[in-house]
Amino acid sequence: xxxVRFGFIGAGSIAxxxxxxxxxxxxxxxxxxxxxxxxxxxxxxxxxxxFYTDYQELIxxxxxxxxxxxxxxxxxxxxSIKAMQAGKHVLCEKPIAMNAQELKEAIKISESTGKLxxxxxxxxxxxxxxxxxxxxxxxxxxxxxxxxxxxxYDGLDEGNIRTVPELGGGSLYDLGPYSAVAPLWITDFAPVxxxxxxxxxxxxxxxxxxKATYTIGEVxxxxxxxxxxxxxxxxxxxxxxxxxxxxxxxxxxxxxxxSTLIIENKDGKKVEDFAACDPYQLMADSFAKxxxxxxxxxxxxxxxxxxxxFFDSVFATLKK
Numbered sequence: 001x002x003x004v005r006f007g008f009i010g011a012g013s014i015a016x017x018x019x020x021x022x023x024x025x026x027x028x029x030x031x032x033x034x035x036x037x038x039x040x041x042x043x044x045x046x047x048x049x050x051f052y053t054d055y056q057e058l059i060x061x062x063x064x065x066x067x068x069x070x071x072x073x074x075x076x077x078x079x080s081i082k083a084m085q086a087g088k089h090v091l092c093e094k095p096i097a098m099n100a101q102e103l104k105e106a107i108k109i110s111e112s113t114g115k116l117x118x119x120x121x122x123x124x125x126x127x128x129x130x131x132x133x134x135x136x137x138x139x140x141x142x143x144x145x146x147x148x149x150x151x152x153y154d155g156l157d158e159g160n161i162r163t164v165p166e167l168g169g170g171s172l173y174d175l176g177p178y179s180a181v182a183p184l185w186i187t188d189f190a191p192v193x194x195x196x197x198x199x200x201x202x203x204x205x206x207x208x209x210x211k212a213t214y215t216i217g218e219v220x221x222x223x224x225x226x227x228x229x230x231x232x233x234x235x236x237x238x239x240x241x242x243x244x245x246x247x248x249x250x251x252x253x254x255x256x257x258x259s260t261l262i263i264e265n266k267d268g269k270k271v272e273d274f275a276a277c278d279p280y281q282l283m284a285d286s287f288a289k290x291x292x293x294x295x296x297x298x299x300x301x302x303x304x305x306x307x308x309x310f311f312d313s314v315f316a317t318l319k320k
Contacts, residue, residue: 003030007058007088009079010070011036012047014093017066018122018255020045022281028068029288033058039223055079057300059086062214066291068120068284069093072161073168077102080117084109089116094177096120098168100308107301118287121303123178123252124185125282128259128274132237135244136186141265142241144219147186148233148320151179151252152226162227165205170206171225172311178252180212180314181307182235183296189306197317202227208282212314213269241265 006023008015011034023031024047033050036042042051052058059067059082066089069079077097080090097103123129123174146296150209152175156162172180183273184192195214199229200230202208209226224232235251237244244263250259254274261272289296 001028001292001294003028004291005030005032005065006091006284006288007032007061007064008034008036008042008045008068008070009055009058009067009083010093011038011041012070015068015070016041016045018280019070019120019234019284022278022284024290025278025281026285027287028292033061056082059083059088064088065118066116066287067090071165072159073173074098074166076168077106080106081109081127082152084113084115084117087113087115088260089287089291090282091116091118091120092121095168095302095308095309095311098173099312100305101310103267103301103305107305110301116287116290117301118229118298119177119301119307120283121177121299122283123254124279124299125286126254126259126274126279127277128246128254128261128272129279129319131261131272131274132235132244132246133186134239135261135263136239140242140263141239141244142236144187144237144239146220146222146238147183147216147236148238149179149251150176150224150232151183152224152232154215154227154228154230156227163202163206163208165204165206169204170202170208170210171227172207172314174227175225175252176210176223176311176314177235177307179235179248180223180225181310182252183219183223184310185303187216187219187302190219191308192216192313195317197314199318200228207318208247210314210318230307247271 247260286296
């Protein structure tokens with residue numbers, strides 16, 4: 001199979017640390033060209049030496065088949081739409097959109113152009129994540145009663161774009177696509193109600209720390225995202241007959257490291273081990289295979305819409 005030729009729109013740290021090595025190790029996709037405002041960074045990420053300092057020039061390149069977008073959050077949908085209209089498939093960093101309405105507009109473009117559009121929620125491809133859903137669905141811990149998920153870090157410098165609300169900054173947009181949405185897919189997107197939030201605002205105006213509690217179906221969910229709390233990256237699922245939890249304080253960030261899953265029920269405590277893997281590569285390979293007409297799982301756009309609608313509902317509860 002001929003490798004899918006990817007063009008990168010954005011040459012920042014996530015492209016450098018995640019998708020660059022993923023595609024360098026891939027047998028189904030490759031980096032054909034990179035576009036970045038910083039010429040040196042764009043050059044450094046382009047194995048072929050093909051680079052642009054103008055994003056439009058990259059999507060106009062007829063040899064680019066798919067683009068990976070890792071721009072500031074507020075630019076995700078505008079450039080996704082432009083790329084699809086230029087005939088490119090789009091793998092876009094999370095959060096794919098700033099609200100559900102703009103995502104729905106992009107989905108219309110995807111449908112009219114016949115081009116794939118997918119949110120790059122790489123953790124969903126991790127074998128441990130897949131196993132969590134299998135275990136929940138198997139009933140090994142009975143009926144789910146509560147889900148607690150957290151993703152926090154500290155040490156963010158003041159000038160980081162993650163603090164700028166106009167660019168889609170804030171902890172919910174940055175970390176929520178991992179932890180805050182976990183209860184949604186774990187419960188098969190049961191109806192959400194009774195959202196309550198506690199927020200600490202960053203001086204720049206974005207949500208620095210956000211705790212949300214809500215009911216999803218009959219499950220009580222608590223999620224925490226923060227850019228100013230020492231690393232707490234956990235997932236605990238409680239059922240009527242036991243619990244499932246991730247070990248290692250790495251619930252949503254296990255990347256090229258071994259990981260564990262802990263199941264406790266009437267049969268005792270069991271620890272499942274998962275070998276080191278690169279979920280970014282699993283994701284990119286699935287996307288490339290789908291482009292080539294092969295069987296592969298892609299994160300459904302219907303799920304991304306549900307995530308965006310949930311974020312809209314959470315933000316609607318916040319008051320400055």
